[in-house]
Amino acid sequence: MIIRHADKIKSPQRIQQSFETLGYICSDAIATAVYLACQLQKPILIEGPPGVGKTELAKKTAEYLNAELIRMQCYEGLDEAKALYEWKYGKQLLYTQLLKDQLGDVMRGAKGLDESVSRLHQFGDIFYSEEFLETRPLLQALKSDEGAILLIDEIDKADQEFEAFLLEMLSEYQVSIPEIGTIKAKSKPIVMLTSNNTRELGDALKRRCLHLYIPFPDPHLEQKIISSQVPELKADLREQLVNFVAELRELSLKKTPAVSETIDWARALLLLNVEELDRDFVANTLNLLLKFQEDIEQVTPELHQLLSDSKSSLRRAKKS
Amino acid sequence: MQKPLGDFIYALREHGLPVSPAESLDAMQAVRLIGIEHPLQLRSALGMTLAKTQEHLIVLETLFQQFFQLNDHTHLTSQNERADETNLAEAQEPHEPQAQAQESQPSDAATDPQSNDSTGAVVASPLGQQLMDNEQAALSVAIAAAGAQSGAQTMQAVTQQSQVTYRIMRKLGNEPLNQELLALSEDPEQNTRFIELKRRQQQLQQQAREYVEQQYLLFTLPKGKQLRTQNLQRVKLTNVDHHYQAQMGQLIQQAAKKLASLHSRRRKVSKRGLLDVRRTIAANAAFDGLLFHTKWKATRIERPKVLVLCDVSGSVSRVARFLLLFLHSLQDVLPKVRSFVFASDMGEVTELFERLTVEEALAEIMDRWANRPTDYGCALEDFKRLALNDIDPKTTVIMLGDARNNQSDGRSDIWQQVYQRSQRVLWLNPEGRFSWDSGDSIISEYAPYCSKVEPCNSLNDINRILNNLLKHG
Numbered sequence: 152m153i154i155r156h157a158d159k160i161k162s163p164q165r166i167q168q169s170f171e172t173l174g175y176i177c178s179d180a181i182a183t184a185v186y187l188a189c190q191l192q193k194p195i196l197i198e199g200p201p202g203v204g205k206t207e208l209a210k211k212t213a214e215y216l217n218a219e220l221i222r223m224q225c226y227e228g229l230d231e232a233k234a235l236y237e238w239k240y241g242k243q244l245l246y247t248q249l250l251k252d253q254l255g256d257v258m259r260g261a262k263g264l265d266e267s268v269s270r271l272h273q274f275g276d277i278f279y280s281e282e283f284l285e286t287r288p289l290l291q292a293l294k295s296d297e298g299a300i301l302l303i304d305e306i307d308k309a310d311q312e313f314e315a316f317l318l319e320m321l322s323e324y325q326v327s328i329p330e331i332g333t334i335k336a337k338s339k340p341i342v343m344l345t346s347n348n349t350r351e352l353g354d355a356l357k358r359r360c361l362h363l364y365i366p367f368p369d370p371h372l373e374q375k376i377i378s379s380q381v382p383e384l385k386a387d388l389r390e391q392l393v394n395f396v397a398e399l400r401e402l403s404l405k406k407t408p409a410v411s412e413t414i415d416w417a418r419a420l421l422l423l424n425v426e427e428l429d430r431d432f433v434a435n436t437l438n439l440l441l442k443f444q445e446d447i448e449q450v451t452p453e454l455h456q457l458l459s460d461s462k463s464s465l466r467r468a469k470k471s
Numbered sequence: 472m473q474k475p476l477g478d479f480i481y482a483l484r485e486h487g488l489p490v491s492p493a494e495s496l497d498a499m500q501a502v503r504l505i506g507i508e509h510p511l512q513l514r515s516a517l518g519m520t521l522a523k524t525q526e527h528l529i530v531l532e533t534l535f536q537q538f539f540q541l542n543d544h545t546h547l548t549s550q551n552e553r554a555d556e557t558n559l560a561e562a563q564e565p566h567e568p569q570a571q572a573q574e575s576q577p578s579d580a581a582t583d584p585q586s587n588d589s590t591g592a593v594v595a596s597p598l599g600q601q602l603m604d605n606e607q608a609a610l611s612v613a614i615a616a617a618g619a620q621s622g623a624q625t626m627q628a629v630t631q632q633s634q635v636t637y638r639i640m641r642k643l644g645n646e647p648l649n650q651e652l653l654a655l656s657e658d659p660e661q662n663t664r665f666i667e668l669k670r671r672q673q674q675l676q677q678q679a680r681e682y683v684e685q686q687y688l689l690f691t692l693p694k695g696k697q698l699r700t701q702n703l704q705r706v707k708l709t710n711v712d713h714h715y716q717a718q719m720g721q722l723i724q725q726a727a728k729k730l731a732s733l734h735s736r737r738r739k740v741s742k743r744g745l746l747d748v749r750r751t752i753a754a755n756a757a758f759d760g761l762l763f764h765t766k767w768k769a770t771r772i773e774r775p776k777v778l779v780l781c782d783v784s785g786s787v788s789r790v791a792r793f794l795l796l797f798l799h800s801l802q803d804v805l806p807k808v809r810s811f812v813f814a815s816d817m818g819e820v821t822e823l824f825e826r827l828t829v830e831e832a833l834a835e836i837m838d839r840w841a842n843r844p845t846d847y848g849c850a851l852e853d854f855k856r857l858a859l860n861d862i863d864p865k866t867t868v869i870m871l872g873d874a875r876n877n878q879s880d881g882r883s884d885i886w887q888q889v890y891q892r893s894q895r896v897l898w899l900n901p902e903g904r905f906s907w908d909s910g911d912s913i914i915s916e917y918a919p920y921c922s923k924v925e926p927c928n929s930l931n932d933i934n935r936i937l938n939n940l941l942k943h944g
Contacts, residue, residue, distance in 0.1 A: 163505075163512060180515040183505065187516060190504050191497065198525070232750075240752045247756075357523035358491055364525055 155297070156216050160189040166215075175204070175211040176376045184363040185212060194321050194342035196306075196357065199365035202409025205345040208365075209302040212341065219299040221340075223288035225309035231316060235326060237285045243278050279330035289320055290334065298338035306356075307346040314356050321359045368410060370397050376410060381417040391428050392417060394461035399440065402450065408440040415439050428461075430454050476502060478624070479538050480521065482689045486534060488527050494520055510539065537685060596647040602671040610643075610675065614682050617642035623686040632683050639679045648672060723793060726934050727800030776807040776865055778858060778893075782872030783836060784814035784845040790901040790928065794871045795836060797933055799829050809858065812836050815846040817853035845875055847913075848882040855885050862892040869897045871927070874907075874914040883916045890920035899927035899936060 160166060167182035185208075188195045197205045213220035223234060257274075261267040286294065292301040306314065320326050324336040344360065346352060368376060373393045377384065384392075393413070400407045408416075416439045425432055433454055441447050450457070480495050498520040505516045514535050522528040601610055618624075621638035652672070655665040750766035779798055783791045795812070802808045802824050809821045818840055823832050862868065868889055874881075890896045898921045900907065900914060907914045918924050925936055 179511055180518070183512050183515045184519055187501050187504065187519060191500055193497065195519075196523075238753065240749060240756065243756060244752065247759075354489070354523070358494060360523075361497075361519040362523045362528075363519055364528060 156189070159216060160186060162186065169215055170211055171379070173211050173214060174379050175207060176372060176379055177204075177208070178368070178372060181208065181363065181365065184361055187361055188341055188343075191361070192324075192339050192341075194344060194360045195363050196352070196360035197343060197345045197363050197365060198348055200367065200407065200409055201347055202411040203365045203367060204410060205365060206302065206304060209300055209343040209345075212343070213300040216300070216341075218297065218341075219295055220302060221288050221292045221295070221299050222302045222304060224304045225306050225313070227308060227310060229309045229313055233287060234313070234316075235287050235289045236328060237287065238279065239283045239285050243283055246278065276330060281331070284328075284331070289326065292340040292342075293320075293324065293326065293334055293336040295340065296337055299340045301340045301342045303342065303344045305347060306344045307349045307352060311353065314353050318355055318359065321356070367400060367407070370394060373397075373410065373413065377413065377417050380414050381421060384417050384421055388420060388425070388427065389417070391461055392420065395428060395433075395457060396440065398457045398461050399450065402453075404441065404446045404449065405443045406441070406446065412440050412442075428458060430458060433458065473499070475538075479517075479534070481624075482534055482538060483521060483531060485690055486530050488522060488530060490521050534689070537689060596644060596651045598644040598648045598675075599651055599668060602648075602668065602675060605671075611678070611682075613643055614639060614679050618679075618682055618686060623683055624690045626683075626687055626691045628691075629687065632680070632687055636676070636680045636683045639683065640676060643675070643679075645672075722930060723796045723933075724800045726930060727797055776863075777801075777867050777869065778809050778811070778862065779869045780811045780813065780817070780850075780854065780871065782814070782845065782870075783812050783841040784843065785841070786845065786875050787871075787873050787901055788841060791841070791871075792833065793930075794899075794901075794933075795833055796829060799824050799832060809861075811854060811857070812840050813850035813853070814840055814843040815849050816840070816843075817850040817857065819857055844877055846879055847872075847874065847876045848880045851882045851885040855888070859885075859888060859892070862889060864892070864894050866893045867895050867897065868893045869899065870917075870921075871899045871901070873900055873902050873912060874898075874917060875910065875912045878911055881913045881916050883920065886917050887920045890922075895922040896920065897922060897936065898924040899933075900924065901928050902926065903928070 159169070163179065163182040163186040166185050167177060167179070170177050170182070184195050184197075187193070197208065199205055209222075210220060212218075257270060258267050261270055284290075288301070292299045303317070306317075321342060324339045325333050327333045367373075370393050373396070374389055377389050377393065378386075381389075396408055396413050396416075416436065419436055419439055423432070423436075434451060437447050437450065441450060476499060477495075480490050480498070483490050498517055501516040501520050502513065505512050507513055514532065517535065518528050518531050522531040601613075617639040618635070620642060621635050623635050623639070626632070626635060648668075652665065652669060655661045655668065658665075747766045747768040751762055751764070754764045754766055755762050779801075781791060781794050781798060783795070798808075798810050802810060802821065809819065810824060811817050811819050820832070820836060823835060826832075827835065886896075898914070898917060902912070903926050906912070914924065925932070927933055927936060
């Protein structure tokens with residue numbers, strides 16, 4: 152993977168610029184993390200509030216490196232059979248039925264039990280070979296010839312046991328299957344884990360990963376993101392919108408609006424041909440930004456104040 | 472770069488970041504890749520490899536600022552050279568005898584009018600020359616080297632700072648410089664040079680003092696904090712100084728989180744639920760497809776159901792704060808905790824804790840329920856009405872209180888019912904065993920109906936007791 156893309160992952164700056172052309176505006180820290188992950192061949196553990204582009208980062212990395220993206224969504228009760236591999240039981244059963252007669256042929260002429268068993272042994276573990284192996288995301292990522300991007304999404308939702316199970320995979324890039332043996336990665340995949348911090352992850356897992364925290368972007372960066380995602384929006388309005396959202400984030404809300412919500416809102420503004428943020432319009436479309444009725448009720452009376460604040464900060468910015 | 476990075480990691484550990492050797496190696500590799508030209512990139516690289524939570528990241532970033540002194544360019548570049556700092560330090564020592572040898576020369580030079588024109592000859596002591604040449608980078612390197620030898624990183628108290636500064640200045644070769652200054656001051660012709668040199672010497676002294684202070688902040692101060700944390704965990708809750716309550720709050724939250732994450736996820740395969748066809752076939756492949764062993768899908772996550780009753784009356788008010796704090800944290804992490812508070816009337820505060828922040832909730836509770844005479848009888852009657860029917864054999868009931876009932880009826884019959892219905896009842900008494908049953912305390916009335924009665928008056932006690940609770944829950 153590294154050798155194939157040596158020029159693409161030459162420096163953090165290069166990664167940052169290329170991501171920009173792909174429509175993913177990222178901060179220095181993010182670019183550095185991707186760079187280090189590629190160079191050191193270590194997984195990245197990405198944390199941050201929902202909607203700041205954690206999953207998107209993995210998608211863009213895959214797009215940038217022309218690699219296959221293998222995604223594994225974690226949930227409570229996820230186990231090896233769904234994450235790593237499973238035997239194709241149906242196929243095994245069917246084959247045993249079909250081969251019953253064959254077995255008679257093989258055994259014919261064998262003297263005594265000992266000989267029969269030793270004859271059977273010569274056939275090895277046919278039913279537990281690669282042909283009967285159903286690969287799941289983790290194994291798929293290891294077996295990928297050209298190195299894949301493995302996205303383990305919302306690792307905090309999975310159980311602690313599963314986390315422990317991941318350790319071997321994350322540090323050695325290999326897994327052990329009792330019936331077959333240890334399978335090593337053909338080409339080390341780039342692993343990204345995301346977490347929403349619903350529970351504290353184990354230290355062992357954290358130690359093996361680079362830790363990247365993606366916060367809400369600062370207004371300047373957010374404007375850049377909006378302009379790349381919704382290029383038709385006027386600069387004035389964009390600035391006003393970003394300032395308004397920044398004001399909203401200062402309030403103590405149940406769920407603060409993230410970047411993805413800002414983008415949605417910007418699209419709505421464009422669609423409705425709005426020239427300037429006014430109180431009525433904001434009140435009507437607030438449900439795009441805020442996802443809880445309580446939050447909306449809390450913000451609505453203060454809209455006037457918030458809007459004038461965001462405008463005055465805009466003016467201040469222009470003066471300076 | 473190895474040495475400063477090692478020092479940095481050491482400083483991080485002193486500030487409470489658990490940096491493992493493996494992570495240090497990662498950091499080393501990362502720095503090798505990133506280089507040290509871009510301080511911000513370097514910072515984020517170190518942040519990614521060394522800090523694994525957000526709080527740690529903030530600590531790391533402030534430390535980074537202090538350690539590498541980003542505001543000062545000369546210092547930053549000096550960090551590159553600190554790699555060879557040990558070599559430099561060694562190199563410096565041979566200089567010293569040389570300096571002594573030259574010591575006699577300045578007076579000759581000063582009297583010799585010919586050498587007046589060339590600056591190099593006038594200022595003969597090596598430190599003086601460095602000062603006049605304004606070699607900032609070399610000087611900071613020298614300060615750092617001398618600092619390491621003078622024990623700047625192993626200071627124990629704030630009072631040691633001036634001593635260490637003095638030692639550093641001595642190592643740098645301040646004495647020959649002083650003698651030279653003396654010689655210069657006697658010569659009126661050299662007056663301007665004398666003033667300039669003196670000014671630079673003072674500047675250097677200032678620089679050394681700042682360095683020592685910074686080292687103190689980096690290495691010594693956090694040690695005191697560690698010590699305090701350890702002590703706080705042991706000290707009795709009633710004796711905790713008001714000043715440290717904020718820190719105590721953090722500790723309690725940490726403890727609750729640790730306990731809950733340790734124990735809240737316990738799985739048990741049950742013999743009910745959906746038949747798991749896939750796994751059943753797999754398990755029975757050996758029996759020619761005959762379904763011999765059945766496998767079931769239902770896995771249940773066991774979480775203890777806990778009801779906590781907390782006395783907030785005057786007699787326990789100092790401890791109550793901490794107990795409530797712990798309760799709040801516990802409720803955050805364990806889903807099935809119901810909390811009740813009482814002095815005379817009992818009220819459920821589960822919802823209050825969910826809705827409000829700790830501080831607000833505590834204020835509200837103290838306002839509404841506390842400051843009344845204790846009446847366990849009345850409180851237990853309320854409890855019977857509120858929650859007795861919800862108690863099942865999987866429930867643990869915890870009572871936090873001193874059982875001082877102002878001589879009225881304790882209604883231990885209700886407590887008996889609670890005991891019979893629940894899996895177990897714990898009574899945590901903030902008083903020591905010796906004061907039980909003294910005065911109006913009626914703990915022995917309740918004691919028969921408790922699985923366990925324990926004194927609980929420090930954070931360690933709470934930890935130990937709840938650890939047991941969750942382990943067997």
